[in-house]
Amino acid sequence: MRRRTILMLLLFLIVVISACASDEGKESSTEEEQDKVQSEENEDDEKDKNENTTERGQTAETSASGEGSLFADIPDPPADLEGLIDYPAGPFAxxxxxxxxxxxxxxxxxxxxxxxxxxxxxxxxxxAKLLSLFAEDFPDPENIVKKWRTLSFGSPESDDPKLQFKENYNVEVILDASGSMAAYAGEKTRMSIAKESITEFSSGLPEDANVGIRVYGFEGSSxxxxxxxxxxxxxxxxxxxxYDKxxxxxxxxxFQPxxxxxxADAINLAMEDMQEFDGEHNTNIIYVVSDGIETCDGDPVAAAEELSGSDITPLVNVIGLDVDSEGQKQLKDIADASDGTYTLVKNQDQLMDEFERTQNMASEWRQWKADAVSDVRQISVERMQMIRDFRGEWADRWKRERQNFHEVFEYLQSNDDxxxxxxxxxxxxxxxxxxxxxxxxDQIFDDLYELKEKQVDEARNEIEEQYSNSTED
Structure with a gap:
């Protein structure tokens, strides 16, 4: 009887121990499953976070130095006048x-x-990134001085052979007809603006002046x-x-774009076009109208330098028509290499303003052929107006920059960026x-005014000296 009781107790203990072991296994399994679920949820959260970061852009910590980021290859903000002028205009300028x-x-x-x-x-x-988007294209004061040389055209103060009156007057326009000229600048394509402006300009030249049109990039496709x-x-x-209408x-x-x-080839060929018109007997003017950079492996800067040193001694005017920052840089370099002027224009009125300068020169040339009269006082008035226009243009650009940045900052903050x-x-x-x-x-205005006064005084003195020599003889 006693042995039977002991056996029953042992059997009961075995059952209890087995049940406990089973419960512990279940609890352990449940905890492992919970840990696995939590781990998967954490991975999903991290994945969502990374996807959101990718959609929104890089984080602030990686944006400054991350290779291939939106912040790569951005020029440093300018710290002086040269940097301010050379800094490329942003796409929203x-x-x-x-x-x-x-x-x-x-x-x-x-x-x-x-x-x-x-x-x-x-x-x-x-x-720096925002500046690269909204920086305005501040005008170069050296362009004003170069244009003053044009206003000195034919006057007693000019000792530059390019600006002295010659027997004949010739103009060639080199026009970009690449595919990008089909893009719109306002309500018209760049090509339409260029064609209409060139036609109007040519029709306004004196009857005995010559004009030629060279076009490049007008075949094939991009x-x-x-x-x-x-x-x-x-x-x-x-x-x-x-001109013949x-x-x-x-x-x-x-041609069409x-x-x-x-x-580069167009510049070289233009030099050949005008080879018969030597600078000794001809006033030669070349316009380059383009909306982009060289894409045919040529070196337009080297071609421009060769053009400037050639026997035709041309006055070179480079016009960027609604061109981007990369194109602006190359066109400015072409102007510098040819000792010419560069101007960025955004519309037809601005393009015609540039052509009208040459029309005015042609009118002065025609007047010179009639009576060779030059008025220094008028030169002074024209230069002063150019200084005022320059200052106004400069002010318009920093004011537009200031307002645009204001709108940008307010938008970014309102958007919780x-x-x-x-x-x-x-x-x-x-x-x-x-x-x-x-x-x-203010500094540029003062410097240009001082230079204007000095040059005009020198011109007056030169005229008086020539007059005195003439009366003594």
Whole structure:
């Protein structure tokens, strides 16, 4: 009986122990499953976070130095006048914020958020990126001095053979007909603006002045397969001759914007076009009208330098038609290499303003052929107006910059892309740039005025001296 009782107790203990072991196994299994679920949830959260970061742009910590980021290859903000002038204009320059609001906001939405407490380096990097988008193209005062040389055309003060009156007057326009000229600048394509302006300009030249039109890049397409064909398309569509309406109209119908940009070849061929018009007996003027850079492996800067040193001794005027920052740099280099002027124009009125300068020179040439009279007083008046226009243009650009940055900062903060504190720092950086711009504006005005007075006085003295010598003889 006692043995039976002991056996039953042992059996009971075995059952209890087995049940406990089973429960512990179940609990352990449940904990492992919970840990696995939690781990998967954490991975999903991290994945969502990374996807959101990718969609929104890089984080502030990686934006300043991340290779291939939106912040790569951005020029440093300028610290002096030369840097201010050479800094490339941003894609949103030249137009008020409200006139391109949708495009601007799309660009801003691609930038990373800069919330929390960003470092000084991160804010400076962010500011540099914004500046690359909205920096205006400040005019170069050296262009004013170069244009004054044009106003000195034929006057007693000019000792530059290019500017002295000659027996004949010749103009050649080199026109870009690459595919990008089909883009719109306002309500018209760049090509339409160029054609209409060139036609109007040519019709206003004196009857005994000559004009020629060379066009490049008008065949093929912008595809790689058409590069050879397009780069070889370079034609003097209107021979250098007096203006003939029917002939010029037909020439303008021969081409439409098409392919690549053989600018260097066009400059070299223009030099050949005018080879018979030596600088000793001819006043030669060349216009380069383009909206982009050389794409046919040529060196337009070297070609321009050779052109400037040739026997035709031309006055070179380079015009960038609604061109981007990369194109502006190359066109400025071409102007410098040819000792010519560079002007950025955005519309037809601005392009005609540039052509009208040459029309005015032609009128003076015609007047010289009649009676060789030059009025220094008028030169002084014209130069003073150019100084005022320059100052007004400079002021318009820093004012537009200031307002555009204001709209940008307010949008970024309202969209929770930057904090109020970060916005305040960005305003400080903007104001430093505006202060620098206005200081240089006043300095340039004073320097140009002083130079104008000096040159006009020298011209008057030269005239008086010539008059005295004549009366003594």
């Amino acid at each position: 030249g137009t008020a914020y409200e006139d391109q609001e949708v495009d601007i906001q799309e660009a801003l939405d691609k930038l990373p958020k800069l919330t929390g407490e960003p470092s000084e380096e991160e804010i400076n990097s962010y500011w 595809e790689d397969s058409d590069k050879e064909l397009s780069c070889a398309s370079n034609e003097l569509v209107y021979d250098i001759q007096p 029917n002939g010029l109209d037909k020439a303008m119908e021969k 098409a392919g690549w940009t053989p600018l 930057i904090s109020r504190e970060t916005k305040s720092v960005l305003y400080d950086l903007r104001d430093e740039r505006i202060d620098m711009s206005t200081d240089y504006q």
